[in-house]
Amino acid sequence: MTKQALLSELNPQQKDAVLNNKGPLLVLAGAGSGKTRVITYKFTYLMSVLKIPPASILAMTFTNKAAAEMKERVEGLTGKSVNGLWIGTFHSLSARILRKEIDKLGFQKDFCIYDSSDSGNLIRSILKEFKIHEALYKGILSKISSLKASLISPEKLLANEDSYGFDEKFARVYVRYQDELRKNNSLDFDDLIMHTVNLCERHPDVLEKYQKEFSYLLIDEFQDTNASQYRLSRLLASKHKNICAVGDDDQSIYKFRGAEVRNIQKFKKDFSKTKVVRLEQNYRSTQNILNIAGSVIALSPERMPKKLWTENGKGEKICYCTAINEKEEARYISQSIKELYLKGRYSYKDIAVLYRINQQSKVLEEAMRENGQPYRIFGGVSFYGRKEIKDIISYLKFIANPDDSVSLKRIVNCPPRQIGGTTITRVENEARKRDESLYNTMKHIIKSNGYTASLKDKIRGFVNIVEELIDEKNIALPELLKKVFDKTGYSSWAGEEKADNLTALVNSSEGKDLRSFLDTASLFSGLDEPLNDDAVSLMTIHSSKGLEFPVVFIAGIEDGLMPHFHAVKDTDELEEERRLFYVGITRAQDMLVMSCARKRRLYTSVQEQQPSRFLSDIPPGYYHCVEKRPRADAVASAIVKMPANFFNTSPYVTGARVRHPKWGVGVVRDSYGETDDVKVTVNFPSVGMKRLSLKFANLEKI
DNA sequence: AAACTAAAGCTTTTT
């Protein structure tokens, strides 16, 4: 890409950010201001125009997803592979350095990286040995994590007994934990950063080597850096000072896990003559949404002054809906989504429902399932993540592909058939010898000698059941599912509570074939795979950071939830809640709907809830209030009027599948008019949305 | 090895 072409796609501030490449640069990138664009264009500019070898640009992000997106976009802009470049997360890039240098710290280069469950197990075994209540391991783990994030090693903790709220028992655990890690030649996540900092500080020659190797540093989400990450960045950049930090103090919502917004101020102090660029033009949201966002964040003290503006229109009015309780709130949201969808203006994937705590997802899920709406939960357990659903899906997967040994292992003892770990290990060993799938090995074992009769009986029992199911794999899916429940005895074993979910699964399989059903099911459970499926996104506001949706619902805008009651006593935490609310609002592109419940069940008690205190910071004219009355729900709606065919008797109701002679099969999205002159909106996969009159269009219902 | 029972925890979370 040429310099001209590159710059022509940027606004003046973005250009400023991309063109300033000598010395420290701080880019304050407001929500929706094209932050990723600036970072990727800057990378491309450094590489293609300034001819800086791409391998000497260190670009650090927080999540794998952000790193992957950056790589993809840089590849797209430059047309060159990003393989081997230093684009990645703080952790992965630190690990890469440590793989080469860690022997200098007394570890071997083939060190292991412990994930949080490994770390947790290690802590628990230490607690057991020290006779400390094991249930405390989570708290201890997070305390150790925050110490490491602040670069406080066990030695340092012991040396400053008075400084850090010293607790002798805890210090012993910390010392021991770190010892064990070393013995196991292992590092936990926080060690990756802390040890890299140690390496640089204790070995000036190594530091110098990397200072030379990286002639430019690019850091994303700078407001999320913790002390150790900041120190590392500073060390690596302290020589040439070519460092660009991109962040937004208004979107700092991870203080609880060690992030320090103050690093933004520190940056300006530590790097003299820092050039500051503000990206304030917002390309994402309507004026109405920005007004709300702006009035909420304006009251945040100590923020760096900035004001987002947009050339977008005023857009839709913003609503705040009050429901009598959390179930009604969920119904209201689900109903509104239905109407938006039927109007054909939005598909499900354009819509997100955000909330403060994962617990809120439960009622939302229930409401959406009642209405047959596809949804996807980010984090937490979704419908497809439930054990019973995963079990049954595994049965189906196995029926479709008996070589799938992973699924086999999941189902072989569900319900229990006395085929436990020992038996499976034997079968696995035999399978390895014979170089065959587990299932084929099982069939072999039944026929061969040299196994006890009871073992063969157990396996035969399983194989017979499954074999019958495989024979019938081509019957209609709901039938097949019922056969699975009966033959395996799953329903009676699973109990009644799970029966509802299983029935829901049968209903959702209506009219689908095995293959496509399984595809959607695994897409739902797959966490990181990009989802092509049309589904509403359900997630916490935290997980929504960095994303955008045409339509955003934020549920539970009440005191106690937003801000959360744990945060109201502490001013800093309260301000973080404010920023969290701001992050939620700024995810919306065209439409924002906030809602609350008068009464909400939280843990044991039903509480009377008050509207969020943050609402009083928004001028009254910026949004309008709606009351959700439980009975009138089907008729009255805050957002859009119900489709005219609500009581329509025409066979072409919304959701019906129809065939058109020219456009093929489509789905009715909406229909209007009286019985003798019905007009329908139909979505055809081939040509998109079409408005047709039943009198003239030669539609056939299928 | 599985099934039952008691008990804890319960804001947000990536690496």
Next chain:
DNA sequence: GCTTTAGTTT
């Protein structure tokens, strides 16, 4: 209240 997990029993 509900869900997860640890510990005990069969």
